[in-house]
Amino acid sequence: MRSRDTFRIKRFLAKKQKQNRPIPQWIRMKTGNKIRYNSKRRHWRRTKLGL
Numbered sequence: 308m309r310s311r312d313t314f315r316i317k318r319f320l321a322k323k324q325k326q327n328r329p330i331p332q333w334i335r336m337k338t339g340n341k342i343r344y345n346s347k348r349r350h351w352r353r354t355k356l357g358l
Contacts (some may be wrong), residue, residue: 314333316358319356323337327349328345330342
């Protein structure tokens with residue numbers, strides 16, 4: 308019946324894990340750059356994913 312559901316959850320978690328990282332340093336070095344840090348960082352204890 309629900310063979311793919313665990314895979315969907317796993318894929319969702321993998322995407323969130325990849326998104327949850329600081330910005331690369333070379334992006335900060337670019338000329339006229341205004342980005343200092345990744346504002347969408349998520350802490351596992353403070354903000355939950357809503358699964």
